[in-house]
Amino acid sequence: MDIATIIGIIIGLAALIGGFLxxxxxxxGLMQLTAALIVFGGTFAAVMISFPVRRLKTIPRALKLAFTSANANTGxxxxxxxDMASTARREGVLSLEQxxxxxxxxxxxEGIQLVVDGTDREMVKQIMEYDMDAAQYKYDGYAKIFESAGGYAPTMGIIGTVMGLIHVLGSLTEPTALGPSIALAFTATLYGVASANLIFLPIASKxxxxxxxxxxxxxxxxxxxLSIQNGDHPILVRRKMDSFVTDMDAGLPSAASSSPSSSSASFMENDL
Structure with missing residues (x-):
């Protein structure tokens, strides 16, 4: 579980509610089922209209990415x-198959198997870059769903507020009820803006x-x-790998390889 996501949402809600109190x-005064129905129901409907069913089915996997920690042990x-680079230099790349x-x-x-099979260096690079492109396409697809929800939610909130004000203007014969009715109408805007900026858009960013x-x-x-295929010394391979650790720690994409435009991946699920 990614504790940062959970804590962030809790702190955000606590700050909003605490400031109001x-x-x-x-x-x-913040618990209005009608406003929640308009905002969240309308947002969900708009997202359903925007994306095909096969894309909507990826929402659970997208949420899992946002709320769970990465399992990769980079070290x-x-x-x-x-170790593979050292073995390949001593015994040849065929020794890596087992x-x-x-x-x-x-x-x-997949990469080492391509090397073991004797695939040309440029072909190995091209195939693995295709896989990389497919992974990027998958993550972008996940994020776009929540970005769309973050765009629709404030608009649904405004719609809910306008609907509430229409009801208020139709009840001008009861002046004492105007204040509470107007406050109720603006709750929908609060729900829309808060959910977009505290839930949907942050999840997309995560x-x-x-x-x-x-x-x-x-x-x-x-x-x-590629270094193993080239027969590079293990010390050189380690230095190359360490440069990527710095990039990942900083949260920045590495510039070590270019990104091709094709999209396919044999090692991934066909999510999109």
Whole structure:
């Protein structure tokens, strides 16, 4: 579980509700089922209209990315790549076939298998970059769903407020009820703006960040596979791998390899 996502949402809600109470408001004033139905129901409907069903089915996987921590052990992955580089220099790349068979990283398995099979260096690079492009496409697709929800929610909030004001203007014969009715109408706007900026858009950003980390990891593996194929010394391979660790720690994509335009991945699920 990614504790940062959970804590962030809790702190955000606590800050909004706490500020409201500090000014003398009551929690009951924020609990309006009608406004929630208009905002969240309308947002969900708009997202359903915007994306095909096959894309909507990826929402649980997208949420899992946002609310769970990455499982990749970068340090161990570097040690494995350096060890393979050492083995390949001593015994040849064919000796890696058995070593790679049970490795948990599918992308590394695929790359080393291509090398073992005698695939040309440029072809290895091209195939693995295609996989990288497919991964980027997957993460972008996940994030776009929540970005769309973040765009629709404030608009639905405004619609809910306008509907509430229409009802208020139709009840001008009861002046004493105007204040509470107007407050109720604006609750919909609050729901829309708060959900967009506290839930939907931050989740989209978290998914993008996860994607950047994964793409950097894939770039590191690609560089390691090409170094093994080239017969580079293990010390040189380690230095190359360490440069990627700095990029991942900083949360920045690495510039070590270019990104092609094609999109396919044999090692991934066909999510999109």
């Amino acid at each position: 500090w000014e003398g408001g009551e929690v009951g 161990q992955l570097i040690e494995d790549i350096v 070593k790679i068979a049970e490795h948990p990283d599918a992308y590394l398995r 998914i993008k960040a996860r994607g950047e980390d994964d793409i950097t990891r894939m770039e590191m593996i690609l560089e390691g596979v």
